[in-house]
Amino acid sequence: xxxxxxxxxxxxxxxxxxxxxxxxxxxxxxxxxxxxxxxxxxxxxxxxxxxxxxxxxxxxxxxxxxxxxxxxxxxxxxxxxxxxxxxxxxxxxxxxxxxxxxxxxxxxxxxxxxxxxxxxxxxxxxxxxxxxxxxxxxx
Numbered sequence: 001x002x003x004x005x006x007x008x009x010x011x012x013x014x015x016x017x018x019x020x021x022x023x024x025x026x027x028x029x030x031x032x033x034x035x036x037x038x039x040x041x042x043x044x045x046x047x048x049x050x051x052x053x054x055x056x057x058x059x060x061x062x063x064x065x066x067x068x069x070x071x072x073x074x075x076x077x078x079x080x081x082x083x084x085x086x087x088x089x090x091x092x093x094x095x096x097x098x099x100x101x102x103x104x105x106x107x108x109x110x111x112x113x114x115x116x117x118x119x120x121x122x123x124x125x126x127x128x129x130x131x132x133x134x135x136x137x138x139x
Contacts, residue, residue, distance in 0.1 A: 002060035006030050010055045011073070014045035031063045044069060052076050071114050074130045077107045088135025098137045104128055 008026060017023055017038045027034050037057075045053050054070040071077075075087065082097030101124075108115075108123035117123035128138045 002062040002064060004058050005061045006059040008055075008057040008059065010057065011052050012041065012045075012055060014048035014051045014053045015042050016049075017041045017045075030059045032057075032059055032065050033063070037065065037067070041067070048072075051080075071111050074107065074111055074127055075134060077110065078127070078131050078134060078136055081107065082136060087133075091133055091135040094135055095137050096135045098139055099131055100139055104131070104138060 008030060010023065010026065012023065019034045019038055023038070024034050027037060041055065045051075051072045053072060055067050056070065057065055057067040059065045078099065079085065079087065081099060081103045084096050086096075088094045088096045104124050104127050105120065108117075108120055108127045111127065112120065112123050115123050115126060117126060131138055
């Protein structure tokens with residue numbers, strides 16, 4: 001078995017990976033077959049179109065690779081839930097939207113596999129904190 005040489009982390013729109021920068025410029029020096037990665041990533045994320053998907057990739061010394069798909073970043077899920085493009089630039093004073101407890105729970109349940117929270121309540125608390133720092137009120 002080939003041994004791991006390099007770890008690469010990327011955030012790519014689901015189903016829309018292309019060999020163009022920034023993907024090509026990151027994977028090219030690592031010796032990865034860029035077209036192969038793009039095809040595999042697009043196939044694996046076709047059902048998640050519209051989301052940004054974090055990817056943890058391991059490149060081996062024989063130029064093969066494996067990758068693990070993560071859940072979308074919490075801020076992206078919050079913005080999607082409140083139908084906004086971006087958060088507040090002046091978070092404590094200017095609010096850009098409101099999340100309900102049910103929406104917070106849904107986001108926490110989706111993010112649970114990638115969070116280091118021991119319970120759903122702890123994950124909800126983390127989501128609420130992220131929302132507050134973005135200028136989103138939690139009711």
